[in-house]
Each structure stands twice: as structure tokens, then as C-alpha cells.
Amino acid sequence: GENVEQHPSTLSVQEGDSAVIKCTYSDSASNYFPWYKQELGKRPQLIIDIRSNVGEKKDQRIAVTLNKTAKHFSLHITETQPEDSAVYFCAASYNQGGKLIFGQGTELSVKP
Amino acid sequence: DTAVSQTPKYLVTQMGNDKSIKCEQNLGHDTMYWYKQDSKKFLKIMFSYNNKELIINETVPNRFSPKSPDKAHLNLHINSLELGDSAVYFCASSHRGQQPQHFGDGTRLSIL
Numbered sequence: 001g002e003n004v005e006q007h008p009s010t011l012s013v014q015e016g017d018s019a020v021i022k023c024t025y026s027d028s029a030s031n032y033f034p035w036y037k038q039e040l041g042k043r044p045q046l047i048i049d050i051r052s053n054v055g056e057k058k059d060q061r062i063a064v065t066l067n068k069t070a071k072h073f074s075l076h077i078t079e080t081q082p083e084d085s086a087v088y089f090c091a092a093s094y095n096q097g098g099k100l101i102f103g104q105g106t107e108l109s110v111k112p
Numbered sequence: 113d114t115a116v117s118q119t120p121k122y123l124v125t126q127m128g129n130d131k132s133i134k135c136e137q138n139l140g141h142d143t144m145y146w147y148k149q150d151s152k153k154f155l156k157i158m159f160s161y162n163n164k165e166l167i168i169n170e171t172v173p174n175r176f177s178p179k180s181p182d183k184a185h186l187n188l189h190i191n192s193l194e195l196g197d198s199a200v201y202f203c204a205s206s207h208r209g210q211q212p213q214h215f216g217d218g219t220r221l222s223i224l
Contacts, residue, residue, distance in 0.1 A: 032211045043215040098209035099168050102155040
């Protein structure tokens, strides 16, 4: 069935370091891969997304890479700041009403 | 103006009661979703409606009944509430079932 595995579940880094979160998906028909950031008590907010016809996408300090063959995609945050601390979710979707299958989440803590 | 708004924000009630959560979006989208986020932060799709028609029902107990009076509204009615229904429920919307999805602020449901 549809499944998205996300690792690690928790990640602690020093301010200024890089953070990497990895996800794998099971359905090879998946063609859209968003990343959401969720701060405590808030809604998930889209921070970056990538579609299956692209291998990499970058937006300032955030980048996402996609390996379709391995069914693997990753979020890279450079020069981390304390305000990056949150829970990050990866997800996968394909054209079946657009439902998102989420990973389990990664709690990122950036220490000043 | 909030793009996807949910009411109420908090809902505390007793086991066995019936309650409703309302969702409205002003983005002009035609597809709306309900997600459940449990105590472990796991986000899971429940339902999706496109132009008032149900297109996704992820084996949710039939105590949960979504209703879409028009494409800008998707309400969730829950009968005979159980302890396991305690969670945060997020509404989301998108255009034509495509991505990205925009999330509401969530409704925190607590069952006593």
C-alpha cells in the first residue's frame, strides 16, 4: 500500500549547521513531493515542493532532492537558525484526488 | 483574511456526544480535504471532496460523516464520540485536486 517513511524522528543541530531529513516512498506512481513545516500548535505550512520531472529544487536556505529510481527524496536546510526549530513532514501524492501521504515527521531543534 | 478557516478552534466534549466541525475556504478551490493528526503528530487523510462530491474515503468509521453544501465548505460531523477521536483535525483545499494544498489552523478535539 501507500507508505512514506521519514528519518530521523528527531534531529538536533547547532545554529549555523546544516540539517538533512530523508524520506522514502512506496508508490512509484507518486509524482509530487511537498515538505511542510509545523510549529507547535500551528497548521502545517508548505515550505518547498518538487515534482517528479525535476531532480532538485532550491529556495534560499532550503533545498529538496529527488531520486525517482530509489524512490527517495530529502530536505536540506543550510545555515540553520533557531526559528527553523519545528516538526517537518514530507509527503507524497499522485493523481488520485490529490491526497497526501505523510511521513511520520522529524522534530528539528536548532540550538543557539 | 484567512484562506482556509475552521471552527471551532477547540472542542472539548464527553464521550458519546455528537459534534460538528466547520471548514470554509475563500481561495476559489474546488477540492477540500479532512486530515487527522493524532497525539504522535501523525497526519492522515480522512476524506476528500471535489465540487461537493466525495472522492476519497480512507476507511474512516461511519460515525464520521462529511458534508459539502458547496465547493467552498466542507463540514465534518462525528457521532458517538470515542476517546480515540481525540486529535487535531485539519481541513485543507486545493485547485482541481492538484497540489499544493493549503491547510486551515486546525480544530483540537478533546474527549473527556
